[in-house]
Amino acid sequence: MSGLRSSYYQRLSCGFTLIELLIALVVGSIIAIVSVRFVSESGRMLLDSGARQQLAATAAIISEKISRQLRPALPGSIRVTADGRCVEYIPVTAASVYTDLALNTPVSSFSVVPVSASQNHSGYAVIYPVNQNELYQPAARGALTQATAVLPAGNAEVVVSLSSAHEFSADSPLRRFYLVGSPQAICQQGNFLYHFRDYGFIANVNALADFLPSSQADGRDVLAFPLQNNSLNFSYQPQTLQRNGLVTFSYVLESPASADQLQQTQEVQIRNVP
Structure with a gap:
């Protein structure tokens, strides 16, 4: 009995073997890598979720801005360019x-x-x-x-x-x-969405782009950025004496911090009370 006990204490005093240390290091490294990867992925998912929420909030604001501009339009004054990039109205x-x-x-x-x-x-x-x-x-x-x-x-x-x-x-x-007032327009140019004013009355809506202001001082205001290039499209269902008009617009919003995109579609009813 005393011999077994002596052998046991001798093994304890010797500590860990090299193989045991290597195994412990490998297991510890695996745990550390998994932990770091988990924390990294969790952080990335949180950032991506925040970016998507920011896109959704921005899209809601843009759609509301456009809707508020169009709702008080004069009945019969809504018109859209052939390429769908601009809508014009008289407020x-x-x-x-x-x-x-x-x-x-x-x-x-x-x-x-x-x-x-x-x-x-x-x-x-x-x-x-x-x-x-x-x-x-x-x-x-x-x-x-x-x-x-x-x-x-x-x-x-x-x-x-x-x-x-x-x-x-x-x-x-x-x-x-x-x-x-005088006519106003909402158009996409490049990645920007602009609101235009103070350019006068243009007989041909498809010539509208040639007369739009080119600076804020002349009557151009930024409504949104960045939209996917040429993604904005307006369409208009004209009113009749029996029903209201309907403007439909869609666009793709891009996140400047990531590759995320969000497509948005909205309808605006134009009341016809002539």
Whole structure:
């Protein structure tokens, strides 16, 4: 018994063998590699998830920006370029109903229901905008005036005055009256999505690109970046007297920090109340 005990203590005092140390080092290395790989993959997945969430949030903001620009568009004013990269519209600044208006004769004023009791409004006057050619080619006769109209504040019937006489050719079934600004457009150029303004009235929508501002000072604002090149596409289903118009747009958004992409499609209803 004492001999066995002595042999046992002798082995303990000798420590580990070289093979045992090598096995321990190999097992420890494997555990370390697996642990590092696990932590690395977990971190990468977290970053990828964050990038995808950022793309989704950015896409939601872009779609809402475009929708907010298009919703108050003048009925009948929406038009899309042949390549689908641009949508143009005329924004409404105020709307009311008229109470007295002479048709088919030049007038310099007409009576309307006021919009505000304290604030004046001004812009181009529009009545019964169903002919798109009249909207983008203002003349002395038609739905949209060349002249600037002023809608005064008031609590009772007020008179809209025009800077020069205009002849309205059609009566609105609901006697609707609009004040609008100059046309605006949303277009993709390269990887940028731009909002354009202050470029005037262009008769041919497919010539629109030649007249768009080239800087912020001239009327160009960045709406989004970066979109996949030439991924934006607008389409428009025109309104009729029985239903509203519908703008559909789609685009691909790219993450600048990764190769992730997100395709987005949105529809915007354009209310038709001529």
